[in-house]
Amino acid sequence: MxxxxxxxxxxxxxxxxxxxxxxxxxxxxxxxxxxxxxxxxxxxxxxxxxxxxxxxxxxxxxxxxRYGAPSAARDPEGEGYIASAEVGPETILARGQTKREAYREARRAWVRRLLG
Structure with a gap:
């Protein structure tokens, strides 16, 4: 590509x-x-x-x-996991049924914002 x-x-x-x-x-x-x-x-x-x-x-x-990579943990308000990352003043939040799923979604958004 x-x-x-x-x-x-x-x-x-x-x-x-x-x-x-x-x-x-x-x-x-x-x-x-x-x-x-x-x-x-x-x-x-x-x-x-x-x-x-x-x-x-x-x-x-x-x-x-500069910002660190996304991290993921259990969602305190529900089932599954929540991942977050910082890109400048923005916070990225992603949810998933598994820790890997939440982390993957946050990581995609994080990379998109860095490259955008």
């Missing part, structure tokens, strides 16, 4: 005179230039893929360090 997405971004960048000036693609192109020391258009699709994977991993790792 990431390989295909990186390929689409690379192909789009090839159609632009200077993709770093594009309001949507520009920040990623700047990230690639800083990471590899070369203009994004001079990089291979493989470098774009690695760069995208690294950016996603860095974003998740920074969120984990």
């Amino acid at each position: 990431i390989r295909r997405l990186a390929g689409v971004l690379w192909a789009l960048a090839q159609t632009l005179p200077d993709p770093e000036r594009d309001p949507d693609l520009g920040p990623f192109c700047t990230y690639l230039r800083q990471k590899y020391g070369r203009h994004a258009l001079d990089l291979s699709p493989g470098a774009w893929e690695e760069g995208l994977l690294d950016l996603i991993a860095e974003t998740i790792a920074e969120g984990w360090d």
Whole structure:
């Protein structure tokens, strides 16, 4: 999935005179230039893929360090479990019949907010 997405971004960048000036693609192109020391258009699709994977991993790792990962416990007000996480001022709450289910739902929401 990431390989295909990186390929689409690379192909789009090839159609632009200077993709770093594009309001949507520009920040990623700047990230690639800083990471590899070369203009994004001079990089291979493989470098774009690695760069995208690294950016996603860095974003998740920074969120984990800053906010901590979701946690889950028995729901004190009912059956099942409740999981929670913080992302900035927002609190994520998720419920599930099992601890794993609640944690998985909270983790999905947490990652979505970090990457959004």
